[in-house]
Amino acid sequence: MEAIECIKSRRSIRKFTKQQIPKEIILEILECGRWAPSGVNYQPWKIFVIMKSEFKKDLAKCTKYRSIINNCSSVFLIFLDKSIEYNYTKQVQSVGAFFENLLLAIHALGLGGVWIGEIINQKDEVNKLLDIKDPKFEFMGAIALGYPEGIGKSSRKELESFVTWI
Numbered sequence: 001m002e003a004i005e006c007i008k009s010r011r012s013i014r015k016f017t018k019q020q021i022p023k024e025i026i027l028e029i030l031e032c033g034r035w036a037p038s039g040v041n042y043q044p045w046k047i048f049v050i051m052k053s054e055f056k057k058d059l060a061k062c063t064k065y066r067s068i069i070n071n072c073s074s075v076f077l078i079f080l081d082k083s084i085e086y087n088y089t090k091q092v093q094s095v096g097a098f099f100e101n102l103l104l105a106i107h108a109l110g111l112g113g114v115w116i117g118e119i120i121n122q123k124d125e126v127n128k129l130l131d132i133k134d135p136k137f138e139f140m141g142a143i144a145l146g147y148p149e150g151i152g153k154s155s156r157k158e159l160e161s162f163v164t165w166i
Contacts, residue, residue: 006108011154013112014068016146020051021073025109029145032105038094044084045098046137048130050075058129062122063142068114073146076102077126083136095140102143112148117141 026049038044050056051074059075060066069075080095082088099115106113119126123139 006104010104010107011151012114013148013151014114015149016072016112017149019073019147021111021146026074028109029102029105033098033102036094036097036101038097039086039090042084042086044081044091045095046079046081048077050077062125063116063119065116065118068116068144072144076143076145077130078140078142079137080140081136082138099141099143106145111145113143113145115141115143
């Protein structure tokens with residue numbers, strides 16, 4: 001899939017088949033994430049790959065989107081590693097780029113994914129599930145992924161609604 005087509009055709013997928021994603025494919029997705037741009041190339045991310053259904057059930061209790069978590073193949077839980085002291089804003093932006101690389105790789109490989117940001121409202125519960133006590137890790141969100149069960153339509157604002165030419 002060409003890059004421009006991949007970007008324009010990616011959609012948030014919230015329904016998945018029961019088919020599990022092979023570990024080799026997950027590793028390829030993570031490899032693409034690894035190449036996200038980051039300030040001074042610090043790569044300030046930490047990721048947990050959740051595949052066990054028992055853990056997903058506990059994790060699902062941390063979000064109003066529990067049906068997505070319960071029905072996907074895997075979940076990526078993504079953290080900012082704040083021990084890398086550079087510039088907080090740039091580090092958060094780098095993690096955002098990491099999310100996008102993962103989502104584009106998921107799509108390019110014929111899978112579906114959705115960025116679940118709402119779950120950060122329960123970051124303390126997520127940290128507890130993962131037994132994370134070190135404050136250097138800040139939970140940034142999750143990506144649920146799997147084989148898509150249908151692909152919805154999406155609309156976007158017209159460029160003129162947010163672009164100013166000077």
